[in-house]
Amino acid sequence: MINGRSNPGKYTEMSQLPQQMGLFEHVHRKAAEHNNSERVGETDKPAASGDMLIPFAFEETLCRDVGAGLVLPSIHLWSHQGGVALGLRDSKLPCAGVAMLRLEEQGIRTAVRHSGGAAVPLDEGVINISLILPKSRGKLDFHDDFRLLASLITEAVAVSHPLAAANVEAGEITHSYCPGDFDLAIGGRKFCGIAQRRQSHAYFVHAFVVISGSGQERGELIRRFYEEAACGQEGLSYPDVRPETLAGLGELGGPATTEVFTAAILQVLANRGIQVKPAAVLEEETGYTLDYEDIRVLEAARVLRERYA
Structure with a gap:
């Protein structure tokens, strides 16, 4: 325990990932990161759509396929050029439609997501990580999966910034946006939140990780x-959002670019002995393919919009 809060690193053995996993990336990188990245054109394909629901529809479809055994359990890394994902309860506030329209007029896309939680800003300085896994028979404690993802994120921070990682704590940050039991913070300032979505035969655990830019500005956006x-x-x-409770990892002594952080996530998986197969390799070996433009993803986005809008 650190200052009465839990250190997610101690939970690394409570859940295990499969030894082989698929990798799907839809990361929109800033121009400055493109200039310094050796991976440009390889796996950092930008998000193909400004529709905020497309990434969630992609994961809904991928989750069904994982549950059906059509594709390996997978990890999805993605970002968005600029948007706010709302929780279902947010959308029921009396003037939510007007507030969403105001954001859209500023060029900030909005959507109501189907996983748990409340409103969060998702822009190109925020990396979203989802573990898409088949349900294990008899598994009841979903907190193990929250702890697993928290430990992966903490280990990724430690790859480049071990001192920052040593100060990561897990526990609800009161007055942050989308507060939850598995918020990750440094010095009481939240940089990550974790939620999940369950289907009949599979589920995904999702985290947003604020890397670059101002956490306080993002908090002010959600407060307004x-x-x-x-x-x-x-x-x-x-x-009751108070912007001073929020920060990006770069402001907290951690990695300051999405390129550094996403590379670290893949290194952590390799360190755990997990063989990661990118989407192109999966297609070559098994014929499985799925992307944002897939007709099934577009249909899933339509259904989500009708169901949760």
Whole structure:
């Protein structure tokens, strides 16, 4: 325990990942990172759509295929050029539609996601990580999977910034956006949140990790959204966001670019002895292919929009 909070690194043995996993990447990198990246054109394909629901629809489809045994358990790394993903309860606030329209007018895409949690900003300085896994018979404690993903993220920070990783703590950060039991923070400032989505035969555990840019500015964006969505009505249930509780890893002494962090995630998987097969390799070896433009993904996005909008 550190300052009364848990260190996620101690949970590394509580859940195990499969020895082989597929890898799907849809990471939009900033121009400065492109200039310094040796992986440009290889696995850092930008998001193909400005539709905020496409990444979630992609994972919904991939999760069904993992559950059906059509593809290996997988990891999905992605980012978005600029948007806010809302929780279902957020969308029911009295003036949520007006507040969402205000964001759209600023060029900030919006969507209501189907995994747990509340509103979060997703831009090119935020890396989203999802573990898509088949359900194990008799498995009941989903907290093990939260701990597993928390430990992977902490180990990835440690690859380039071990001192920052040593100070990562897991536990709810009050007054952050999308607060939860498995928030990850350094010095009481949150940089990551974790949620999950379960299907009949598979599930995914998802984390957003704020890497570069200002956590406080992102917090202010979400605070203003709630202020507008509530229309001044009292007694409503939504996060009381205080921007000073939020930060990017680069502000906390950790990795400051998405390139460094995503490379570290893959290194951590390799260190654990996990063989990662990129999407192109999966297609060559098994014929399996799935991307944002796939008709099944587009249909899943339509269904999600109708169900949760």
